[in-house]
Amino acid sequence: MNLLNINFNLEYFLSRFSVIGKFLPVTLGIAIFSMLIGLLIALVIAFLLDLKITGLNKILRTYISFFRGTPLMVQLFIFYFGFPQVFPRLAQIPIYIVAVYVMSINGSAYMSETIRASINSVDKIQLESALSIGMTKYQAMKRIILPQAARIAIPPLGNTFISLVQGTAITFLLGVKEIMAVAKISASSTYKFLENYLVVGIIYWIITLVFTNLLNRLETKMNKAY
Amino acid sequence: MLKVKGLYKSFGNLDVLKNINLNVDKGKVVVIIGPSGSGKSTLLRSLNLLEQPDKGSIKIDDIKIDASNISKIDTLNLRKSTSMVFQHFGLFKNKTALENVMEGLLVVKKIKYSEAMKLGKYFMDKVGLPDKYDSYPSQLSGGQKQRVAIARAMAIKPKVMLFDEPTSALDPELVNEVLKVMQNLAHENMTMVIVTHEMKFAEKVADEIIFMDKGEIIDKGSSDYIFYKSDNPRINNFIKDL
Ligand SMILES: Nc1ncnc2c1ncn2[C@@H]1O[C@H](COP(=O)(O)OP(=O)(O)OP(=O)(O)O)[C@@H](O)[C@H]1O
Numbered sequence: 001m002n003l004l005n006i007n008f009n010l011e012y013f014l015s016r017f018s019v020i021g022k023f024l025p026v027t028l029g030i031a032i033f034s035m036l037i038g039l040l041i042a043l044v045i046a047f048l049l050d051l052k053i054t055g056l057n058k059i060l061r062t063y064i065s066f067f068r069g070t071p072l073m074v075q076l077f078i079f080y081f082g083f084p085q086v087f088p089r090l091a092q093i094p095i096y097i098v099a100v101y102v103m104s105i106n107g108s109a110y111m112s113e114t115i116r117a118s119i120n121s122v123d124k125i126q127l128e129s130a131l132s133i134g135m136t137k138y139q140a141m142k143r144i145i146l147p148q149a150a151r152i153a154i155p156p157l158g159n160t161f162i163s164l165v166q167g168t169a170i171t172f173l174l175g176v177k178e179i180m181a182v183a184k185i186s187a188s189s190t191y192k193f194l195e196n197y198l199v200v201g202i203i204y205w206i207i208t209l210v211f212t213n214l215l216n217r218l219e220t221k222m223n224k225a226y
Numbered sequence: 227m228l229k230v231k232g233l234y235k236s237f238g239n240l241d242v243l244k245n246i247n248l249n250v251d252k253g254k255v256v257v258i259i260g261p262s263g264s265g266k267s268t269l270l271r272s273l274n275l276l277e278q279p280d281k282g283s284i285k286i287d288d289i290k291i292d293a294s295n296i297s298k299i300d301t302l303n304l305r306k307s308t309s310m311v312f313q314h315f316g317l318f319k320n321k322t323a324l325e326n327v328m329e330g331l332l333v334v335k336k337i338k339y340s341e342a343m344k345l346g347k348y349f350m351d352k353v354g355l356p357d358k359y360d361s362y363p364s365q366l367s368g369g370q371k372q373r374v375a376i377a378r379a380m381a382i383k384p385k386v387m388l389f390d391e392p393t394s395a396l397d398p399e400l401v402n403e404v405l406k407v408m409q410n411l412a413h414e415n416m417t418m419v420i421v422t423h424e425m426k427f428a429e430k431v432a433d434e435i436i437f438m439d440k441g442e443i444i445d446k447g448s449s450d451y452i453f454y455k456s457d458n459p460r461i462n463n464f465i466k467d468l
Pocket residue numbers: 237240242260261262263264265266267268269
């Protein structure tokens with residue numbers, strides 16, 4: 001189809017959704033694993049920071065500052081291309097794994113801050129009330145503070161997930177075959193740049209919309225509780 | 227029953243408690259009064275180990291705590307036998323009123339759920355809130371919140387209840403419903419240490435009134451003595467200014 005002489009092949013464009021979409025599981029897989037592992041690391045960091053050990057806190061603060069203060073792409077390059085130069089055995093780690101662990105680390109830097117801020121936003125007197133009737137700090141955290149913090153943390157954690165999904169687009173630079181990589185390869189070989197990149201853009205957009213919608217529903221549901 | 231000996235506490239180089247000695251017999255109500263910043267809250271919080279005293283000892287029946295060496299077990303035991311009612315309620319916002327009262331029963335006393343529910347309702351009824359079991363704190367008035375907080379503190383069957391200005395954050399018209407509940411507790415011979423600015427109430431319920439200033443107990447005695455007979459100028463000034 002060549003309407004009004006515009007160089008845009010609609011049929012080709014539409015057909016790309018299924019071709020590129022086939023690789024959606026790779027994109028989502030990397031994002032979801034990064035999110036889960038990142039969340040775990042973030043919880044550990046938040047817990048360690050709370051111990052208030054001066055030396056350890058400095059190290060953790062530096063970690064957070066570095067991974068928030070540098071582009072994800074640079075981090076991926078350092079880990080994937082840089083480190084194997086010094087530790088050759090690292091070169092054997094599959095790219096998917098490297099992508100997941102770099103993105104986990106990146107996400108953890110943001111999420112540890114989110115977690116800390118959410119815990120701090122639950123008023124301290126609830127913790128004191130719990131302690132004052134003989135609950136341990138662990139019991140108080142688990143039953144009173146963390147459930148409330150979780151509710152506060154959900155919107156910013158959702159945003160981190162969206163960033164991670166979009167961040168997966170860069171992993172094609174390492175050779176990960178996800179939706180962006182497929183779009184790029186087809187675009188270069190057919191010169192149909194707009195069709196391919198538009199399709200991949202729309203797919204990212206739809207993921208974000210669907211996820212945001214789920215998140216909003218979750219939030220409304222949780223807000224109803226109290 | 228409650229014996230405090232030589233208690234000291236400082237924040238940085240600010241000495242907030244200086245050699246506090248205090249005895250409260252079983253079933254007695256002790257009211258602490260004194261100017262702002264005199265250390266009343268810090269004293270109560272130390273009795274519950276929300277603040278760690280620097281020196282001195284606290285004894286409740288057979289639980290003995292020495293400030294020089296406070297173990298986790300001691301801390302838990304002491305907290306199980308004292309409970310605190312705060313000025314700003316501190317209700318668990320993710321739990322209903324009834325669940326707030328049940329929490330300590332389930333988690334601290336390890337009572338099984340159905341039994342805890344029964345007890346929880348009993349204490350909710352006791353503070354006059356039989357119709358608010360399922361309300362969340364955000365749905366309660368200040369006076370109701372404080373009554374739930376008192377029910378929660380009563381539920382663990384403490385040996386001593388500590389109250390830190392329980393009515394100071396309340397609208398004036400809600401003060402009485404809370405004082406009424408406390409008065410009932412006094413009649414049931416609950417041992418209580420109360421910090422309050424409600425002097426009429428203090429006069430009514432106190433077996434002993436303690437006057438604190440600048441981290442020290444300046445004087446103590448019956449309400450009749452403190453309010454009308456003491457010739458200590460600091461006390462007279464404080465009372466005159468109320
Ligand atoms: N956590 C803390 N860190 C530093 N200083 C504190 C802390 N808690 C209390 N203080 C200080 O200790 C002193 C006594 O405070 P406290 O709250 O015990 O007084 P209070 O008699 O309860 O006063 P009020 O009637 O205003 O409640 C005050 O000077 C206060 O600023």
